Amino acid sequence: MHISEGVLSAPVLIAGAVVAAGGVAYGLKRMDGEGTVSAALVTSAFFVASLIHLNIGPASVHLVLNGLVGLVLGWAAFPAIFTGLLLQALLFQYGGLTTLGVNTVVMAAPAVAVSLMLSPLITRKGRMGAVASFGCGFLAVFFSSLLLAAALVFTGENFKVIAWASVIGNAPVMVVEGFFTAFVVSFLRRVYPELLLCLTPEPPQMEERI
Amino acid sequence: MNEPFIDIDSPIHRTSPAVRVAVAFLLSLVTALAKTPVVPLAALVLGVFSVLVARLPLGAVAKRLLPLCFFLILLWVVLPFTGGGPVLHTFGPLTVKADGLNLALLISLKAFSILLVLMALVSTLHTFAMGHALYALGMPEKLTFLIVMSARYISVIEREYQKLRNAARMRGFQPDTSLHSYRTFAHLAAMLLVRSHLRAGRVYNAMVLRGFDGRFRLLTDSRPEGLRGCLPQTAVMAFSVVVLVALEVAVRMGWGLFNC
Numbered sequence A: 001m002h003i004s005e006g007v008l009s010a011p012v013l014i015a016g017a018v019v020a021a022g023g024v025a026y027g028l029k030r031m032d033g034e035g036t037v038s039a040a041l042v043t044s045a046f047f048v049a050s051l052i053h054l055n056i057g058p059a060s061v062h063l064v065l066n067g068l069v070g071l072v073l074g075w076a077a078f079p080a081i082f083t084g085l086l087l088q089a090l091l092f093q094y095g096g097l098t099t100l101g102v103n104t105v106v107m108a109a110p111a112v113a114v115s116l117m118l119s120p121l122i123t124r125k126g127r128m129g130a131v132a133s134f135g136c137g138f139l140a141v142f143f144s145s146l147l148l149a150a151a152l153v154f155t156g157e158n159f160k161v162i163a164w165a166s167v168i169g170n171a172p173v174m175v176v177e178g179f180f181t182a183f184v185v186s187f188l189r190r191v192y193p194e195l196l197l198c199l200t201p202e203p204p205q206m207e208e209r210i
Numbered sequence B: 001m002n003e004p005f006i007d008i009d010s011p012i013h014r015t016s017p018a019v020r021v022a023v024a025f026l027l028s029l030v031t032a033l034a035k036t037p038v039v040p041l042a043a044l045v046l047g048v049f050s051v052l053v054a055r056l057p058l059g060a061v062a063k064r065l066l067p068l069c070f071f072l073i074l075l076w077v078v079l080p081f082t083g084g085g086p087v088l089h090t091f092g093p094l095t096v097k098a099d100g101l102n103l104a105l106l107i108s109l110k111a112f113s114i115l116l117v118l119m120a121l122v123s124t125l126h127t128f129a130m131g132h133a134l135y136a137l138g139m140p141e142k143l144t145f146l147i148v149m150s151a152r153y154i155s156v157i158e159r160e161y162q163k164l165r166n167a168a169r170m171r172g173f174q175p176d177t178s179l180h181s182y183r184t185f186a187h188l189a190a191m192l193l194v195r196s197h198l199r200a201g202r203v204y205n206a207m208v209l210r211g212f213d214g215r216f217r218l219l220t221d222s223r224p225e226g227l228r229g230c231l232p233q234t235a236v237m238a239f240s241v242v243v244l245v246a247l248e249v250a251v252r253m254g255w256g257l258f259n260c
Helices: A010-029 A033-049 A066-092 A100-122 A127-155 A157-169 A171-191 B017-033 B038-053 B058-081 B098-121 B127-136 B141-170 B179-209 B231-252
Strands: A053-056 A059-062 B087-091 B094-097
Touching: A010 A066, A010 A100, A010 A127, A010 B017, A010 B141, A033 A066, A033 B141, A033 B179, A053 A171, A053 B179, A059 A171, A066 A100, A066 A127, A066 A171, A066 B127, A066 B141, A100 A127, A127 A157, A127 A171, A157 A171, A157 B058, A157 B098, A171 B179, B017 B038, B017 B098, B017 B127, B017 B231, B038 B098, B038 B231, B058 B094, B058 B098, B087 B098, B094 B098, B127 B141, B141 B179
Parallel strands: none
Antiparallel strands: A053 A059, B087 B094
């Protein structure tokens, strides 16, 4: 999900770049050497996974996966998504360099928001966990489409129709993304819970009682 | 991954990576911020010229412009009917407005020219050369490391994906619109994440064994050698940036000649 080059106005581009720079810097600050290596490889895995196309009837959509990126990487979602978008711009010319900031915010801010809001609930067993992980995928794409629409509307009144069309047009993607995220989370919870940030146990706390 | 634009010999390919990335960024910026079609038009000419000079395979260029074309079609369906300005034409309840039409034209020009410049100057770089260039231009060390590292492993993990996809195909999996299909793909993606995380642990250990201490050092021969050997190209590129900036300034100052 991204905005093409040449559409947005200068204030929107600059605001996007500033927020993205802040988010990326904070995300980087929270990563150590080992964390950077695993973030890099998980980023490549997300890059490859985002090329998967799912069928919706006769059409097919490709996955955004930003909810899942948030769950797995937390604040590192900012540098990871920035990297993904930069490589996409370089490898396939999806999006360009001037929109990199806005597009990073559009995708990464919802990822972090969703992970902060819902990750405590993901740990719940049974229906609650499943609903929370569905919500993660669904809401991340929903928030992203709202941010995208906002970027367009702030650029000019002319884009109102396109902005609404993109929110409504993304509705099927939100639902598919919700199911997909729920399945991925349930798989990871059974197979490799270390990968879900929220599932990693707190480091044992030293108390006075020994 | 498919990289049809590198490994060609051309004046652009011989230019220092840092110069190319910087020029591409500046040209995109000027073009994206232009208020009138003058600068985007000049940038379009420049973009086509650079693609020709870089001797890119034109089929691949066209293929990469395709997604943009789809987006622009959507834009042209909606935008001309919005905004104010004189009414140009009426289709039943819909009226074509001058403002919307101009905007659609401006956006199309900008998008095409930026993409062509990007293709000719930046997509002709190896990912690693681009990493070095970004670092030389002031990208933080850790971010450069993240970019280069994940670019390196995309092809490896892509192979893992193909392996898993083939395994599914062997078992008769046919994608359709069903929860079963979504679940299968979800498990596939999750497995990809697990494998990439496990691989990261192994890679990290191997790196520590070779003395990795969390710092990213540039040791390759492809280190940007400054401007040596590419002065003429650098001069031409710098000149084109200056011309476009001057053109945009002239337009904004209301130089009568360009007010079209």
